[in-house]
Amino acid sequence: MKKLLVVILAVLVVVAVFAQKSGGRLVIAMETEPVGLDPHLVTAFASHRVLENVYDSLLKYGEGMKLVPNLAEEAQAVDPYTIVFKIREDVKFHDGTPMTVEDVLFSFERILNPDTKSPAAAFYQDVESIKAIGDNKIEFKLKKPMASTLLPNFAGVNSSIVSKKFVESGKNLQLETNGTGPFYLAEYVPGNYMILKKNPYYFVKDQPYLDEIKIVFMPEEVSRVAALKNGDVDIAKINEPLNLKQFPEGKFKIHRSPVLSYYLIGINTTRKPLNDPRVRNALNYAINREAIIKTVVFSEGVVTGPLNPAVQPWALLPKSFDEYTYNPAKAKELLAQAGYPNGFEFEIVTSQRYNFDKVAQVIQAQLAEVGVKVKIDLVEWGIFIKRWRESDFDAFISMNSGSIEPDIQFYRTFHTGGSTNVFLYSNPRVDELLDLGRSTVDITKRKEIYDELQRIIVKESPVIFLYSANQIFVSSASVENFKLLANESLVFLRETYKK
Numbered sequence: 001m002k003k004l005l006v007v008i009l010a011v012l013v014v015v016a017v018f019a020q021k022s023g024g025r026l027v028i029a030m031e032t033e034p035v036g037l038d039p040h041l042v043t044a045f046a047s048h049r050v051l052e053n054v055y056d057s058l059l060k061y062g063e064g065m066k067l068v069p070n071l072a073e074e075a076q077a078v079d080p081y082t083i084v085f086k087i088r089e090d091v092k093f094h095d096g097t098p099m100t101v102e103d104v105l106f107s108f109e110r111i112l113n114p115d116t117k118s119p120a121a122a123f124y125q126d127v128e129s130i131k132a133i134g135d136n137k138i139e140f141k142l143k144k145p146m147a148s149t150l151l152p153n154f155a156g157v158n159s160s161i162v163s164k165k166f167v168e169s170g171k172n173l174q175l176e177t178n179g180t181g182p183f184y185l186a187e188y189v190p191g192n193y194m195i196l197k198k199n200p201y202y203f204v205k206d207q208p209y210l211d212e213i214k215i216v217f218m219p220e221e222v223s224r225v226a227a228l229k230n231g232d233v234d235i236a237k238i239n240e241p242l243n244l245k246q247f248p249e250g251k252f253k254i255h256r257s258p259v260l261s262y263y264l265i266g267i268n269t270t271r272k273p274l275n276d277p278r279v280r281n282a283l284n285y286a287i288n289r290e291a292i293i294k295t296v297v298f299s300e301g302v303v304t305g306p307l308n309p310a311v312q313p314w315a316l317l318p319k320s321f322d323e324y325t326y327n328p329a330k331a332k333e334l335l336a337q338a339g340y341p342n343g344f345e346f347e348i349v350t351s352q353r354y355n356f357d358k359v360a361q362v363i364q365a366q367l368a369e370v371g372v373k374v375k376i377d378l379v380e381w382g383i384f385i386k387r388w389r390e391s392d393f394d395a396f397i398s399m400n401s402g403s404i405e406p407d408i409q410f411y412r413t414f415h416t417g418g419s420t421n422v423f424l425y426s427n428p429r430v431d432e433l434l435d436l437g438r439s440t441v442d443i444t445k446r447k448e449i450y451d452e453l454q455r456i457i458v459k460e461s462p463v464i465f466l467y468s469a470n471q472i473f474v475s476s477a478s479v480e481n482f483k484l485l486a487n488e489s490l491v492f493l494r495e496t497y498k499k
Contacts, residue, residue: 025498027235029233030236031224031239040118052181052489053181054177057161065487072088080148085104085154091180092203093166094184111158123159128142182207183208193216195212209496213493224237225243235476253475260486260487261469262304262308263359264464265348267461267464268391268424274346283331286326286367286370287326287367290303301470302470307409311402315454346374348394350398359397360378388422410457479496
């Protein structure tokens with residue numbers, strides 16, 4: 001009898017958990033509505049947030065920003081020049097049509113067709129050939145040894161798989177959708193709302209948990225705050241940290257995650273005295289990053305190294321670097337060694353965008369404590385970009401987008417002559433490591449390469465990494481399993497549910 005009771009209770013628990021996760025409607029308030037619906041064409045952030053739940057790519061991002069299988073159940077970098085994907089055989093488009101290898105080939109042919117004008121074409125410019133291997137594999141042959149570097153591109157919305165039959169029937173993908181994602185677009189009233197409904201053919205068992213998502217467009221934060229407080233929406237994006245005080249714990253949940261983009265001080269490594277690595281490293285020790293975060297973004301951010309701490313396994317955490325310890329005495333010691341015991345003066349160019357000016361003011365005050373005088377040159381955005389491109393600065397404060405792939409983040413920035421190496425930084429060992437990282441397939445060996453690279457970059461400090469701000473959503477207490485990713489993706493809506 002006792003055993004029977006245990007079994008019954010176990011069944012009841014399973015049923016209860018399943019009931020919690022299944023069904024229901026989520027209303028989410030977003031700042032901006034999509035600009036177009038064709039996954040191979042859209043560049044708007046708002047379009048990507050919707051379409052990543054309507055379409056699927058060969059790979060996707062899982063927790064910790066790790067690449068995981070999606071429409072490809074396996075992905076293998078066979079060698080630095082070859083990637084092979086094994087395609088799932090149990091996938092259907094929203095109209096019930098089975099997805100085949102032909103659809104995958106067609107999608108990439110469409111992306112690479114110059115007439116399409118897809119922004120993703122640039123990702124695959126070094127692809128020499130794409131061919132099917134049997135009924136369930138696709139092979140990409142590359143012109144350069146960079147298979148591992150290319151893989152993250154297969155997780156983007158712009159690399160979504162579309163239906164060959166649907167496109168060739170003359171449908172306008174900017175207006176109509178037919179993906180394989182967890183939701184399909186059921187209704188769209190421009191300027192007002194969109195409704196996504198559960199895809200009955202979705203290949204992941206029991207997902208999505210929700211029956212429906214209604215996305216309401218509310219550009220003004222005051223409107224989103226009011227809608228949340230009144231219960232008109234279940235979840236909303238919040239940009240102003242001070243607004244969080246309006247949402248009492250217990251009734252609301254705050255969801256936060258640092259984003260991949262990061263604030264930095266960029267340094268012209270050819271200008272004295274900043275051409276001396278000891279001087280640049282002294283600035284590292286003289287800057288209190290936690291104080292900047294507290295002052296500028298009310299503690300809504302995290303200290304970051306060369307890679308965002310969320311980018312695993314590649315990122316070395318800030319605690320790995322002694323240079324990230326606030327130590328004014330060490331800063332003065334390094335300055336004295338470099339011949340500047342009484343400090344020096346330099347100029348920081350920046351703009352009022354994204355709190356850059358506020359960051360500059362805090363740093364100005366901190367560096368004054370070690371005898372370094374900072375003149376802030378506040379310029380309008382167009383002038384800032386011009387001076388950045390021409391390396392016309394002693395230093396600047398700005399923000400860079402991050403990446404989960406170290407080659408994408410580092411190569412163009414720190415390689416001698418790199419396209420965004422406005423710091424005019426050059427180190428033969430760094431160049432060697434960057435070339436090795438690009439051509440190495442073995443993850444363990446790549447990890448060793450990028451660990452060494454990060455240590456050199458922090459030691460020589462052509463860039464002083466500061467912090468990544470948090471993205472913040474607030475939801476009612478009934479929302480469960482809502483997760484944020486550092487690239488600001490909302491792919492985990494497929495696993496979100498309401499109690």
